[in-house]
Amino acid sequence: MMWALVLLPLLGAAFSWLVPDNRRRVWVLPVFSLAQLGVSVALLVHTPPASPAGWILLDALGKLVLMANSILFTICSFYAVGYLSYRLKRPNRVLCASLLVCLSATSLVVVSQHLGLLWIALEATTLTMAPLIYFNHNARSIEATWKYLLICSVGIAIALLGLFFLAYSTIVAKQEVSLLLPSLIRDAAALHPGWRHAAFIFLLVGFGSKMGLAPLHTWKPDAYGEAPGLVGALLAGGLVNCALLALLRVYQVAAASSEGALFQQVLLTMGLVSMAFAAVFMARQSDFKRMLAYSSVEHVGIIAVALGLGKGALFAGLLHMINNSLTKGVLFLSCGNIHRAFNSKSTQFVRGALRRTPWSAALFLAAFLAITGSPPFAPFVSEFLIVSSAFGQGNHWTGGLFLLFLALIFIGMASTVLPVVLGELPPDLERTRYRDAAPTVLPPLVLMGLVLLLGVWIPSPLQELLHEAARLLGGEA
């Protein structure tokens, strides 16, 4: 059953490669992602025990990421059918196959308990995303792809060195040599402190650059800005979670060793720095897709702050991970629609989208309100919990700065989003083919519904899962 999670999308990728026709090929995506979602749900209900060697196990943290990713991917795959019907001239064989291989790799990230295996899967997700960012085949997208490939490859290579250091610290400490998570957590306190320390720093830098924590985020605005909205949604909502999960595995080991507090301190600082970067660059951003990239930097920052605070904030941080990926899905998909309808993503040319694409513009506006933390949407709940936990711990500086950055980001984002959505249509507008239609509006609408639902009511199984995951991170006794 566990293997189906990884093999099913791979089978789909092979299948989509074989279908000769552009129009029919796209249907492979929803079919296989629905099947994958089905398998995921079955695994969430009846979780099998660990594989004999202990490499494969679906724990609470994995379940959370799996759920978020499967839902997002399924909805995006339905959107892909609508989106690609506007772009039939461009061959989509590579796109379909890469998307499914990427889904398979993300599933492997979720279930692997061996850090080496997790590294391989994470590197595979990085590589499969490169052709997707390059889908538009123009000078700007190739520049973005090159930056993304190089920075993420080097980042991930540094993470590998960090893993080697971690393994070496077991050798120096004469412990059982292994990169299996349970044995690392068990021996964490006994590992050689110097090597363990170096390992944590390298892993933080490596996985942090893949996740886009400032100041390692430089590839993000380019990649998110130039990739199609569909790919942006998966990068910001799906791949970020995978990199975060890798970081959470390191966090588990750190929490079990004596260095938990230091690791948390570093995460807290990086999180606040990310939010500050986002606040600065979001102001007067004239490209609304790049703006979303900075919003992504902000939200990985928020999650890092929650991890840094620890204790009660862990629950909120994990909840925010899910909220962020669903809301980012709406933002990128609706913004992709507006981009198509105006054939531009600069605020200079895109104004009054509510008149041209009423549904997409309304969704964009709603998702903007949600992501900046307005009630009654889900991110409000998680952000509120993080702030209250910061003040509850007596960490007034963190809480104060957090609120300040949120306010600045709200203002910066509003000054870009509001003219795009409301405003007057510019006079000499280019004619375009795209107008709102069910296939490209319904998927983000469903996601938006989920964001609203989680804002007013968190189902009790999800709540239990979040508490269990927070316990794995050493948050709640």
Place this chain on the structure above:
Amino acid sequence: MNSLADQLLVLCLLINFAVLGTSRLAFSVRCVAVQGVLLGTLPALVHPFSWHVSFIVVSIILVKGGLIPVLIIRAIKKAEIEREFSPFIGYIPSLVLGALFTSLAFIFAARLPLAPEHEGLLIVPAAAATLMSGFLVLMGRRKAISQVLGYLLMENGIFLFGLLLADAMPVMVEAGALLDLLVGIFVMGIVINHISREFSSIDTSRLSALREE
């Protein structure tokens, strides 16, 4: 550890300098390939014979000495370039910095808290020096192909360090990492090809349309 392995490691260090000091891309590719093959034979010398080790040795030599150089040379031919022009860090400064990093690597390695069986080995300083040379090439050169070579040098350095972890890395993980590297270079080769078509050059300093004002 035996003297043959030590000699190979010294050769690896010299190859770093060859890459740092040349502007000819095809020559750099061959250097990195030779280094890859040398590294590939090391596990056979350091560890006792087993199927695991021989599988790793064969696949590393095949990938690093065969497939990857072929992919990069093909990209060079398609892009029709031979040399690196006006790098950000010149060749003489690169060599001096390389020498500095190598000596620092030796001093640094002597102070590291290594396991008793690994003390006094050349592996750790060689790994650190190769890693730093890779960084130098990665940051100091303009051409996309040079940057790929820098990345490969870096990977070689990391791999060298991995030699110390004989048993921690199962075959599947090593094979997977190697496969990822191969696919990565393949994708980079394709992207380089597109860069040269789009910009009629593979000078990455021309990739500046997306800079934030």
